[in-house]
Amino acid sequence: MTKRIVIYWHNGRSLGHTVRCMALGQALLSHNPENTVAGITGASRYFELLPPGMDVLKIPSFLGYDEEGAIRTESILSLTKKEFQRIRENLIATFVRDFHPHVLIVDYNPQGKSAELVPAMINSPDTQKILGLRGILNSFEETRAEFFNPRMVAFIQEHFSAIHVYTDPRIFCLEEYYQTPPAITRMLKYTGYVTRPTVATKEEARTLLNLDSDARIIVVSFGGGQGTEMLWEATIAALAKIHRRFDAVYLVAGPHLEAPAYERIRMHVAQYPNWQWSKMLNPFQAWMKASDLFIGAGGYNTLAEVLTTGTNALIVPRQLNEQEQMLHATRLADMRVIRLASLDLILREDVSPLLERGLSEPYPDKTYGDIAINGAMENARLVEALKP
Amino acid sequence: MNITSILSSIEEAPLQSHRLRFLLYCHDTFGLGHLRRTLSLAEHFTSALPNAEVLIVTGSPVAHTFSLPTRTDYVKLPVVTKQGNGTYKARDISLDFASILDLRAAILRETARAYHPDVFLVDHAPNGLKGEALPALTLLQATQPDCLRVLGLRDIIDASHIIRQNWAKEGIYRTLEYTYDRILVYGSPYLYNIGAEYGLSSTVSQQIHYCGYLDRLEDTHVNENEAQKDAYTPSLEYPHALCDRPLVVLTAGGGGDGFPLMQAYLIGLQRQSSVHFNSVLLAGPLMPREELRQLHELAANLPGDQVRIEKFLPDPLPLLNAADLVVAMAGYNTTCELLALRKRMLLIPRSVPRQEQLIRASILTQHGLAHMLHPERLAPLRLLDSVYNALEQPRPQQRQLDDADIIFHGQRTALEVIVDDLLHRHHDHLNSLVEAAKV
Numbered sequence: 001m002t003k004r005i006v007i008y009w010h011n012g013r014s015l016g017h018t019v020r021c022m023a024l025g026q027a028l029l030s031h032n033p034e035n036t037v038a039g040i041t042g043a044s045r046y047f048e049l050l051p052p053g054m055d056v057l058k059i060p061s062f063l064g065y066d067e068e069g070a071i072r073t074e075s076i077l078s079l080t081k082k083e084f085q086r087i088r089e090n091l092i093a094t095f096v097r098d099f100h101p102h103v104l105i106v107d108y109n110p111q112g113k114s115a116e117l118v119p120a121m122i123n124s125p126d127t128q129k130i131l132g133l134r135g136i137l138n139s140f141e142e143t144r145a146e147f148f149n150p151r152m153v154a155f156i157q158e159h160f161s162a163i164h165v166y167t168d169p170r171i172f173c174l175e176e177y178y179q180t181p182p183a184i185t186r187m188l189k190y191t192g193y194v195t196r197p198t199v200a201t202k203e204e205a206r207t208l209l210n211l212d213s214d215a216r217i218i219v220v221s222f223g224g225g226q227g228t229e230m231l232w233e234a235t236i237a238a239l240a241k242i243h244r245r246f247d248a249v250y251l252v253a254g255p256h257l258e259a260p261a262y263e264r265i266r267m268h269v270a271q272y273p274n275w276q277w278s279k280m281l282n283p284f285q286a287w288m289k290a291s292d293l294f295i296g297a298g299g300y301n302t303l304a305e306v307l308t309t310g311t312n313a314l315i316v317p318r319q320l321n322e323q324e325q326m327l328h329a330t331r332l333a334d335m336r337v338i339r340l341a342s343l344d345l346i347l348r349e350d351v352s353p354l355l356e357r358g359l360s361e362p363y364p365d366k367t368y369g370d371i372a373i374n375g376a377m378e379n380a381r382l383v384e385a386l387k388p
Numbered sequence: 389m390n391i392t393s394i395l396s397s398i399e400e401a402p403l404q405s406h407r408l409r410f411l412l413y414c415h416d417t418f419g420l421g422h423l424r425r426t427l428s429l430a431e432h433f434t435s436a437l438p439n440a441e442v443l444i445v446t447g448s449p450v451a452h453t454f455s456l457p458t459r460t461d462y463v464k465l466p467v468v469t470k471q472g473n474g475t476y477k478a479r480d481i482s483l484d485f486a487s488i489l490d491l492r493a494a495i496l497r498e499t500a501r502a503y504h505p506d507v508f509l510v511d512h513a514p515n516g517l518k519g520e521a522l523p524a525l526t527l528l529q530a531t532q533p534d535c536l537r538v539l540g541l542r543d544i545i546d547a548s549h550i551i552r553q554n555w556a557k558e559g560i561y562r563t564l565e566y567t568y569d570r571i572l573v574y575g576s577p578y579l580y581n582i583g584a585e586y587g588l589s590s591t592v593s594q595q596i597h598y599c600g601y602l603d604r605l606e607d608t609h610v611n612e613n614e615a616q617k618d619a620y621t622p623s624l625e626y627p628h629a630l631c632d633r634p635l636v637v638l639t640a641g642g643g644g645d646g647f648p649l650m651q652a653y654l655i656g657l658q659r660q661s662s663v664h665f666n667s668v669l670l671a672g673p674l675m676p677r678e679e680l681r682q683l684h685e686l687a688a689n690l691p692g693d694q695v696r697i698e699k700f701l702p703d704p705l706p707l708l709n710a711a712d713l714v715v716a717m718a719g720y721n722t723t724c725e726l727l728a729l730r731k732r733m734l735l736i737p738r739s740v741p742r743q744e745q746l747i748r749a750s751i752l753t754q755h756g757l758a759h760m761l762h763p764e765r766l767a768p769l770r771l772l773d774s775v776y777n778a779l780e781q782p783r784p785q786q787r788q789l790d791d792a793d794i795i796f797h798g799q800r801t802a803l804e805v806i807v808d809d810l811l812h813r814h815h816d817h818l819n820s821l822v823e824a825a826k827v
Contacts, residue, residue, distance in 0.1 A: 002482075004482075044456075044461070045452050046452065047452040047464075052480075055467055055478075055480035057495065058452075059463060060443065060462075060463060075461075076441075076460070077441050077459070077461055078459070086502050087498075087502035087503055090498045090501070094491075094494045094495055094498045098487070098494055099481075099483070
């Protein structure tokens, strides 16, 4: 049976949810090309990553700022909070009502941002709903309060058919860590990490990217890049100290690094031959696969792609207010899948010895066995198996 | 009335108490033209009026590739695309056309309802795509009568007989008569008088304001008096020095139907024993991947330092300004840019499904501002002959633009007219309140 499927993700700024949801869309379409997949999102960029056959309704966006005090979100438009909420809520409800999907996959937040999904969910009783969670959400206390309070548990039970957890339970077991209520635990289905497909070997990646097969290559990327100037300067300083140990380094700023910072770093990098500074590199997974050492932040997608590509990685969790990246990276570092350096360490100390070790003693240590990385297709299979 | 006096008027008016909300709609089923025009207006509105903000509703699949002006956001509708036979269909999601049209119309209407705009500016299609803007227009007219409903038209829409037939069939004359408060035309009545050509009633004609062409250089640092090859070259890391030889740039806007032009050009180059100019081909983001691949294959047989293909440049103006000749179709935005830069241009206009480009190219050719090769005569060697010929001609002069009544202050005039209309409406509203109080 062909299905109309809607994937909702709320965000307006960062790349992570968008990349993950598009990977899900791609899998749903490749599993059954007759499916129709549409996204609803406040994200305003990266639609070039949409797989052929997937469309998106983009609603007005939040701008999100990860500041030292807290995560701050606000509308680009000068609407009151209530007006902004109403416009997004109306558009979502209208789309769901008229598109009449068989399945609605909700990324991360069961009720959507500020409960904006609630009217659409209440008014679509024939649509089966799947809650998709990346696994590690936030600190124990915050997650219990936000996701697993009695009212939210009742809401999830009432509206969702299942909860898909996009990780491997050996790395993170949601029910153990957050002590989820039994009603929630019964709904959990671990699918493995959700990532996009990529080339199989480093040789293939280097051929694809026209890179010298013998060169020692480092790739560095801190996700979207917002607020990373100090991290870049510290990393560049460490790389400069060991520049004889590699042949080329590709530094990927990300689309959200502030323009003046981008320019300052460009000037700094220009003094080094064989150092390349750019906003984006595509396809990024192939660049990771082609590298001898990858240095990056600890967001879900980066870590999932490190696992998929088997990349030798040094990870710097850079969230200021949330613990997800540090918690996730620590689990993987404990299994010797990646190396870990805290933001504090990178900013305050000379980490060039750590980089040198990263080059000379590559990870991952394969003793942990295979981690489930086929989450996108497993999700597609589970959605396909849903009974009407 | 100039913008300064308008702004000072606004400061005294209660309009100042909140941000001026512009809702801009462009249906965009093909190409980049409507969206680029809409973004250009948004840029001017928000930079000229510090209390203005813009929400754009677009069907463009490539809206995310453009930088948005400050205080501007957008809603993207599900994409529909025009098929070869002139009918439309959903591009990606498997809904029949009637259903996706209903869905798009509902989203536009709900956006209008919730956003509560002060101005609703519809680009190009008075009813929206197949009538999809009508529910929003009707809603605003009924429930938010203070909202100024404005239609923005480019200089030429299509041949007169086609427009008259289509507009009669689709009820557009009625929409123009009863639904819009103002019609802005981004062109010149001297070159093409929309009121006369399209048989508009005197009532509707009175609503028309010719704004002049849109100033496509307004927010760039391009100076039409300077050769900018040096400035352009490093930004694209060219392996060869563009300065040494003449530069020919080919552009086909979005690129959705630009392949035949680019293909003919590359084949034409292959048949030359030697070529004394360099070429950059802007394929456009909407060119199908397979066609782009074929172009690269053709270019591979040419000396590598002579031809370069770019899929997409967010800001092509520096490149266009670096050119000695631009070979283009005759889309509105590109033509405005080339006229403003006073570039030599060789136009190979699109002639189907609309004749707008053909008419525009013919008019400009008549005024000595462009060279034209009719699309039915497009062939590799003929195209190259036309290129050689155009390269030898002088650049258009400012005097020729003046003679043709081509001026570039479309955005500024559009905003002035809108604000003026708002002020009048506002005063009428205040007066009616005073009158009501007296009673």
